Amino acid sequence: MTESDVEAMARLRVAAFFEGSARTPDEDAAGLRRLLAGDGFETALEARIGEVSVGTCLLVRHELEPSHDLTPWLAGLVVDRNHRNKGIGGALVRAIEAHGASIGAERLYLYTWEARDFYAGLGWVVVEPFEQDGHPMQLMVRELRL
Template sequence: MSRRSPSCAWPPSLKAPGGRSQRIWRDFAGLGGSPIGSCLFVRNEIDPAHDLTPWLAGLVVDEAYRGQGVGTALVRAIEGHAASAGVNRLYLYTWQARSFYEALGWTATEAFEQEGEPMLLMSCAL
């Protein structure tokens, strides 16, 4: 598995609603030149449900590579990037993957409903 260089998906000058800078850092996992997973570090949500920041978001791993440590490596890469940027705590939303994140040391902070579906706010001290 190889890793591509991180990229900033939004120019720093782009402003989100309310005038906040929307900064996203993305990490990729690849095999043989093809992406097999991706994860995001998001400084500010565009439409936040909570007044918290920053976020780990958008973890996606190709089904054929799940259970092989790709998701864990991507989460750890985002955590490492956040820590190097001076972040002390990260947040995420999930429901179905809560046990995955708990196994990585994330803690359930608040259960709630979003559009009639169960959701869990989780956090991780870095």
């Protein structure tokens, strides 16, 4: 992801994950910019078709605090509705896994409920079910081949 894509990806992320919350696209864009300016461990990847940004996925150190003291995490996978079911989400996940392996991570974690079958189909394994803010979730892990 580059600076020129941050605004579009922030709008996509807010619509997907933060609808009805106080989180604004400007706040999300600021978080994405911090990832881009970081040390290279955390990252924000983007999928494009031509000049159009169609999806994003993150690798972050911390997620779900204080529920789990694990790291690193695959987070924020989202693909624009008009481009779903075309392999873009899977490609973003594989790119995050490759990034994780390149920085020396032995495994990645994520949490999901609605997309649990999608991730299982990509080789992710359920570690435990849990509840977050009154909603069912599953903690999943993916062992990386170094």
